[in-house]
Amino acid sequence: xxxxxxxxxxxGGILVLRGANGAGKSTLLRALAGLTxxxxxxxxxxxxxxxxxxxxxxxxxxxxxxxDAVKPALTAAEHVPLAALAPVGLTAYxxxxxxxxxxxxxxxxxxxxxAASGKPLWLLDEPTTGLDxxxxxxxxxxxxxxxxxxxxxxxxxxxxxxxxxxxxLSL
Amino acid sequence: MKTLILRxxxxxxxxxxxxxxxxxxxxxxxxxxxxxxxxxxxxxxxxAAGIVWVCALLAALLPLDRLFGADxxxxxxxxxxxxxxxxxxxxxxxxxxxxxxxxxPLLLIAAPLAIMLxxxxxxxxxxxxxxxxxxxxxxxxGTLAAAITLGARRAAVLMPLITLPLMxxxxxxxxxxxxxxxxxxxxxxxxxxxxxxxxxxxxGAGAALKAAAE
Numbered sequence: 004x005x006x007x008x009x010x011x012x013x014x015g016g017i018l019v020l021r022g023a024n025g026a027g028k029s030t031l032l033r034a035l036a037g038l039t040x041x042x043x044x045x046x047x048x049x050x051x052x053x054x055x056x057x058x059x060x061x062x063x064x065x066x067x068x069x070x071d072a073v074k075p076a077l078t079a080a081e082h083v084p085l086a087a088l089a090p091v092g093l094t095a096y097x098x099x100x101x102x103x104x105x106x107x108x109x110x111x112x113x114x115x116x117x118a119a120s121g122k123p124l125w126l127l128d129e130p131t132t133g134l135d136x137x138x139x140x141x142x143x144x145x146x147x148x149x150x151x152x153x154x155x156x157x158x159x160x161x162x163x164x165x166x167x168x169x170x171x172l173s174l
Numbered sequence: 175m176k177t178l179i180l181r182x183x184x185x186x187x188x189x190x191x192x193x194x195x196x197x198x199x200x201x202x203x204x205x206x207x208x209x210x211x212x213x214x215x216x217x218x219x220x221x222a223a224g225i226v227w228v229c230a231l232l233a234a235l236l237p238l239d240r241l242f243g244a245d246x247x248x249x250x251x252x253x254x255x256x257x258x259x260x261x262x263x264x265x266x267x268x269x270x271x272x273x274x275x276x277x278x279p280l281l282l283i284a285a286p287l288a289i290m291l292x293x294x295x296x297x298x299x300x301x302x303x304x305x306x307x308x309x310x311x312x313x314x315x316g317t318l319a320a321a322i323t324l325g326a327r328r329a330a331v332l333m334p335l336i337t338l339p340l341m342x343x344x345x346x347x348x349x350x351x352x353x354x355x356x357x358x359x360x361x362x363x364x365x366x367x368x369x370x371x372x373x374x375x376x377x378g379a380g381a382a383l384k385a386a387a388e
Contacts, residue, residue: 033388036256038256038387039387039388061257061258062258066253068249071248071249072250076185077188081184
């Protein structure tokens with residue numbers, strides 16, 4: 004149960020959720036996405052109740068959950084446009100079935116899907132799980148590029164991110 | 175929705191085991207009846223429609239536990255619910271996929287099975303005419319049951335317990351239409367059931383999907 008959580012985020016803002024295991028970071032992200040209904044309170048987008056029309060709200064959100072949502076039978080290029088694989092370093096694996104990718108590569112593929120979505124708000128639940136140092140750098144670059152383009156990111160992560168304009172919400 | 179259906183079709187083609195298993199089950203189960211009842215053409219012809227209907231019903235249940243189960247386990251269900259489609263739209267797309275990958279193939283191989291079971295050739299088109307709405311109903315009600323049992327323990331056991339009783343009226347009218355000298359009334363009943371399930375089943379399945387995702 005999460006209570007007394009209040010924050011606002013402007014275009015180009017990044018909010019990192021911190022807290023112990025079970026503190027409610029994932030629950031908050033799911034509530035922001037509209038996947039878990041709010042028992043009380045309101046989520047506003049441009050001053051209007053964002054969760055009133057869930058399909059419209061969904062069009063603003065790029066979601067990366069705990070699970071990668073990668074289909075083993077599809078190739079990397081069938082998950083995302085080919086151009087989206089380069090920023091996560093997966094171009095060489097474009098035609099490989101996803102079942103042959105490592106856990107870190109699947110995570111990078113899931114990140115590529117978020118980056119290719121073109122949606123303004125990224126909701127990322129532990130996005131850096133399984134990423135090596137080089138992939139972390141690529142991920143930070145993608146986040147920075149999204150931020151500079153006026154996008155917003157809300158992420159729960161225990162990994163320190165070298166990004167500008169990050170605010171932290173402790174749960 | 176079209177994108178979702180095409181993607182799911184691609185996945186089904188790559189993962190053809192579900193469709194193949196359903197078809198093999200349909201053929202093998204239908205083939206068992208002559209062994210148990212004897213090959214007498216009169217006996218078999220009298221019950222051929224019922225056999226084909228029951229076998230199709232059971233065969234269509236087989237892939238249902240993976241219809242949402244795989245998406246639930248790998249996190250794709252969240253993405254589907256955030257795709258911008260309403261939850262009932264996602265459920266309807268899955269129903270279409272189930273029919274295209276299971277119902278339609280069953281319909282296509284029902285005729286050879288019926289002929290093997292000594293059904294008079296003149297009755298085979300009527301059988302297929304009843305199976306057309308019948309398999310669609312199966313996809314609608316089966317998908318509803320799959321969504322309701324999503325995430326439940328022993329979902330594969332619960333699903334037939336929900337779907338089979340709901341299919342009994344369709345089974346009665348479907349099999350009766352083939353053997354009756356006046357099949358129109360039974361066909362109208364099947365069409366009416368399909369018309370009722372078409373809006374209601376996706377709505378129910380959509381609500382169940384949202385509940386499972388919470």
